[in-house]
Amino acid sequence: MSSNPQTDPALEALVGQKYRHGFVTDIESDTVPPGLDEDVIRLISRKKSEPEFMLEWRLKSFRHWLTMREPHWAHLRVAPIDYQGISYYSAPKSKANAPKSIEEVDPKLLETYDKLGIPLHERARLAGVAVDAVFDSVSVATTFKERLAKAGVIFCSFSEAVRNHPELIERYLGSVVAYTDNFFATLNSAVFSDGSFVYVPKGVRCPMELSTYFRINAANTGQFERTLIVADEGSYVSYLEGCTAPMRDENQLHAAVVELVALDNAQIKYSTVQNWYPGDEQGRGGIYNFVTKRGECRGANSKISWTQVETGSAITWKYPSCILTGENSVGEFYSVAVTNNYQQADTGTKMIHIGRNTRSTIVSKGISAGHAQNSYRGLVKILPSATNARNFTQCDSLLMGDQCGAHTFPYMEVRTPTASVEHEATTSKIGDDQLFYCLSRGISEEDAVNMIVNGFCKAVFKELPMEFAVEAQNLLAVSLEGAVG
Amino acid sequence: MSAAAPKATTSVDRYRSLFDARPLPDNALTQWRRAAFERFAAIGLPTQREEDWKYTNLRRLESRQFTPATPAPVATDESRWIANAGARIVLANGHALASLSTVSPQPPGVTLLTLGQWIANSPEQVAEFLQKQRRDASSFELLNAAFLEDGVVIDLADGARFDQPIYVIHQMGPGNGMSHPRIFVRCGRNSACTLVEHYIGAADSETLTNSVVSLDLAQGAKVAHYRLQQESSRSFHIGTVHAHLDRDSRYACRDIALGATLARTHITATLAGPGAEATLQGLFAPSGTQHLDTYTLVDHAAPHTLSNEEYRGVADGRGRGVYRGKVIVRKDAQKIDSRQSSRNLLLSPTAEIDTRPELEIYANDVKCSHGATTGQLDSTALFYLRSRGLSEDEARGLLIRAFAESILSTIELEPLRQHLEQQLNERFASSEARA
Numbered sequence: 031m032s033s034n035p036q037t038d039p040a041l042e043a044l045v046g047q048k049y050r051h052g053f054v055t056d057i058e059s060d061t062v063p064p065g066l067d068e069d070v071i072r073l074i075s076r077k078k079s080e081p082e083f084m085l086e087w088r089l090k091s092f093r094h095w096l097t098m099r100e101p102h103w104a105h106l107r108v109a110p111i112d113y114q115g116i117s118y119y120s121a122p123k124s125k126a127n128a129p130k131s132i133e134e135v136d137p138k139l140l141e142t143y144d145k146l147g148i149p150l151h152e153r154a155r156l157a158g159v160a161v162d163a164v165f166d167s168v169s170v171a172t173t174f175k176e177r178l179a180k181a182g183v184i185f186c187s188f189s190e191a192v193r194n195h196p197e198l199i200e201r202y203l204g205s206v207v208a209y210t211d212n213f214f215a216t217l218n219s220a221v222f223s224d225g226s227f228v229y230v231p232k233g234v235r236c237p238m239e240l241s242t243y244f245r246i247n248a249a250n251t252g253q254f255e256r257t258l259i260v261a262d263e264g265s266y267v268s269y270l271e272g273c274t275a276p277m278r279d280e281n282q283l284h285a286a287v288v289e290l291v292a293l294d295n296a297q298i299k300y301s302t303v304q305n306w307y308p309g310d311e312q313g314r315g316g317i318y319n320f321v322t323k324r325g326e327c328r329g330a331n332s333k334i335s336w337t338q339v340e341t342g343s344a345i346t347w348k349y350p351s352c353i354l355t356g357e358n359s360v361g362e363f364y365s366v367a368v369t370n371n372y373q374q375a376d377t378g379t380k381m382i383h384i385g386r387n388t389r390s391t392i393v394s395k396g397i398s399a400g401h402a403q404n405s406y407r408g409l410v411k412i413l414p415s416a417t418n419a420r421n422f423t424q425c426d427s428l429l430m431g432d433q434c435g436a437h438t439f440p441y442m443e444v445r446t447p448t449a450s451v452e453h454e455a456t457t458s459k460i461g462d463d464q465l466f467y468c469l470s471r472g473i474s475e476e477d478a479v480n481m482i483v484n485g486f487c488k489a490v491f492k493e494l495p496m497e498f499a500v501e502a503q504n505l506l507a508v509s510l511e512g513a514v515g
Numbered sequence: 516m517s518a519a520a521p522k523a524t525t526s527v528d529r530y531r532s533l534f535d536a537r538p539l540p541d542n543a544l545t546q547w548r549r550a551a552f553e554r555f556a557a558i559g560l561p562t563q564r565e566e567d568w569k570y571t572n573l574r575r576l577e578s579r580q581f582t583p584a585t586p587a588p589v590a591t592d593e594s595r596w597i598a599n600a601g602a603r604i605v606l607a608n609g610h611a612l613a614s615l616s617t618v619s620p621q622p623p624g625v626t627l628l629t630l631g632q633w634i635a636n637s638p639e640q641v642a643e644f645l646q647k648q649r650r651d652a653s654s655f656e657l658l659n660a661a662f663l664e665d666g667v668v669i670d671l672a673d674g675a676r677f678d679q680p681i682y683v684i685h686q687m688g689p690g691n692g693m694s695h696p697r698i699f700v701r702c703g704r705n706s707a708c709t710l711v712e713h714y715i716g717a718a719d720s721e722t723l724t725n726s727v728v729s730l731d732l733a734q735g736a737k738v739a740h741y742r743l744q745q746e747s748s749r750s751f752h753i754g755t756v757h758a759h760l761d762r763d764s765r766y767a768c769r770d771i772a773l774g775a776t777l778a779r780t781h782i783t784a785t786l787a788g789p790g791a792e793a794t795l796q797g798l799f800a801p802s803g804t805q806h807l808d809t810y811t812l813v814d815h816a817a818p819h820t821l822s823n824e825e826y827r828g829v830a831d832g833r834g835r836g837v838y839r840g841k842v843i844v845r846k847d848a849q850k851i852d853s854r855q856s857s858r859n860l861l862l863s864p865t866a867e868i869d870t871r872p873e874l875e876i877y878a879n880d881v882k883c884s885h886g887a888t889t890g891q892l893d894s895t896a897l898f899y900l901r902s903r904g905l906s907e908d909e910a911r912g913l914l915i916r917a918f919a920e921s922i923l924s925t926i927e928l929e930p931l932r933q934h935l936e937q938q939l940n941e942r943f944a945s946s947e948a949r950a
């Protein structure tokens with residue numbers, strides 16, 4: 031700040047804006063004491079009345095996890111995490127009889143959603159969005175079940191799916207992200223609390239956008255979500271995920287796993303707006319977000335598209351990936367990652383080309399402000415079997431302020447001569463000439479920066495579903511207010 | 516991990532017995548060598564678990580037994596030398612051969628001597644000089660320090676110019692010797708020189724060359740550095756280059772890798788003063804089962820510095836080309852302009868190219884870009900040439916040569932360029948017959 035003496039006090043005030051969604055709802059949580067051993071896993075499994083194969087799988091994962099070490103290759107500085115200091119299960123207490131409709135939901139929960147502007151009972155219907163809200167670890171409400179059921183789409187909480195559709199879970203769980211995959215995914219496999227499950231049957235186009243709002247509430251409970259989406263032959267589904275979290279002093283661990291499976295001619299569109307608590311302006315607190323997201327285009331002509339807008343979390347470690355197994359399958363990754371203050375992000379994607387004529391597109395926009403560090407890390411791997419594979423990668427970084435960092439670490443491994451792989455990256459700040467142009471036309475600096483940044487991210491925003499695109503633009507403006515370099 | 520650890524100790528043990536077997540006088544230089552060896556022994560050879568070595572497996576190198584190359588004259592292959600390339604210094608198996616060197620009387624302000632001479636004359640002075648050098652960091656630099664015997668020292672006073680290029684021939688083989696030559700280049704203010712390094716191996720030799728070149732450019736100095744690596748097809752080549760650039764100095768490196776079964780070049784250019792400019796250009800062409808790895812690091816440590824990098828790879832047969840180019844812009848190093856490009860051609864279904872252009876940026880007023888492409892020959896261009904009556908082989912050969920040309924055309928030394936063009940013509944003509 032000292033290097034920029036003419037900083038407007040009004041801008042300072044905006045930068046210093048407190049996290050808007052920072053509050054805690056006081057609900058008695060049914061929380062397991064901190065610590066992790068096989069008994070805790072058995073307890074989680076029992077509490078969720080899971081079948082035997084799930085417990086086996088959890089224990090197998092846990093035993094493997096004990097042999098693994100935390101990864102440290104990312105361009106991140108992570109304070110040591112005490113895995114025994116985390117409580118691995120927390121469920122809202124008033125769950126004696128699980129609510130079957132919105133009216134049965136604890137009014138205090140609904141109040142929380144209201145404060146956040148999540149329109150569970152009204153706007154959801156108006157917007158035609160089915161919301162499977164995850165409050166801490168147990169799903170408390172699900173809407174639009176009937177309409178989806180009529181189309182044959184299964185959209186429910188993970189626990190429910192384990193109870194009602196064990197054959198699907200057994201078949202697909204861990205088939206994309208194996209329980210041995212990586213430290214955080216393995217931990218998740220052992221202790222995951224809940225999440226969402228989607229199955230779209232053959233030839234069905236899901237009649238509405240599906241969405242889940244993840245929230246973290248009770249103190250010291252890491253969240254371990256597990257999402258599994260299966261799109262059967264010829265089906266289509268668009269899934270939206272968005273998160274906000276209450277303010278916390280201590281770092282909270284979030285290690286989610288998302289698995290997508292697209293069979294022949296199926297399409298999955300997965301969009302995320304991530305706005306976990308990023309910590310205060312001194313870098314205290316904030317969520318640790320270590321997420322494993324991976325989709326497999328198992329069938330021919332299938333397509334998986336990831337779109338993400340990452341503005342929150344103290345630390346983001348996230349690489350939504352596509353395994354392009356099926357012939358002619360397509361993988362896409364569109365990302366905007368914004369870091370401010372002391373946030374750190376190491377995010378990107380992996381595109382593994384296995385099938386013939388597979389194509390992938392990567393568009394990544396990183397914005398770094400304050401003292402933040404923002405890295406793009408991406409792998410494009412073309413195996414010998416992937417003849418005529420194509421990849422195009424564009425990753426641009428925008429630097430705002432002279433204390434931040436922007437980094438690009440692309441990996442390209444090409445093993446077939448008929449493949450064509452292109453990568454392009456640029457790093458720069460907002461052009462003085464661009465700013466001057468706007469200012470000379472009477473546009474305030476704040477608006478000009480907003481406009482330029484939104485233009486910079488446009489290629490990604492246009493991939494978002496309508497409602498999210500608006501939300502994302504607002505989020506970006508709030509995250510970067512006053513961060514003019 | 517558990518599998519790699521014992522292996523590393525055995526190769527370290529092997530080097531230790533070689534180290535202990537050497538008759539070394541008891542002086543400061545020996546102490547310096549021993550300290551370097553102990554540090555090498557502590558870290559061992561790098562493994563693929565290290566990010567820097569992710570794509571290069573050293574098992575092939577570790578399993579080999581090398582003997583310290585003797586100063587005995589080797590079968591030099593003068594027909595492979597570049598004629599009229601400049602003042603010639605021949606390092607045979609890492610040892611300077613005065614009889615074959617053609618260094619004419621030097622202009623004032625220029626000191627050119629072999630490291631061996633210097634060590635023989637004043638080992639204390641050499642030890643003192645080495646102590647002041649940048650501390651060696653990597654395993655191979657430490658190994659080089661431990662087994663250091665000979666090399667070249669070039670010292671230019673302020674304003675001095677070496678009118679001829681300095682042509683250093685690293686001639687290896689036959690047999691399984693290892694050599695650890697070191698070249699020091701110190702350029703005073705506004706001085707200029709051209710250094711050509713030519714690595715040649717005798718056919719069928721299985722040698723290890725582990726060279727370290729350090730260049731120190733004072734304000735306004737200019738160095739053109741050429742590296743031409745043509746080791747024998749069963750040999751190993753590890754090359755480390757460190758260039759330190761002060762204000763307004765210029766360093767241009769052209770790095771051509773054609774030989775060796777496994778080669779790794781690590782070039783670091785540190786831009787330490789405003790106005791400094793580094794240009795790194797290179798070509799690597801693995802074929803057969805060759806593994807050619809290049810790692811460049813451009814460190815923008817001062818504001819107003821410029822770097823430009825272009826590397827091209829052509830992989831054929833079961834060859835594997837690895838390129839990693841890293842650009843770091845330090846905090847407060849504003850007004851940086853950095854460009855980097857990596858373009859690669861894959862000619863065979865069993866060849867592989869791994870490329871990683873990286874940017875690590877901690878300042879905001881910068882213009883940094885990089886691009887990377889990997890693909891095959893353009894089919895429309897091929898068709899165009901075929902339709903004009905060229906055979907498939909001719910057309911392919913022409914297109915590959917054109918691809919390499921953008922690196923070759925930057926070579927200002929006429930004899931070197933002609934030599935390279937001839938080498939590449941042969942190389943790509945023969946590769947086409949196989950493909």
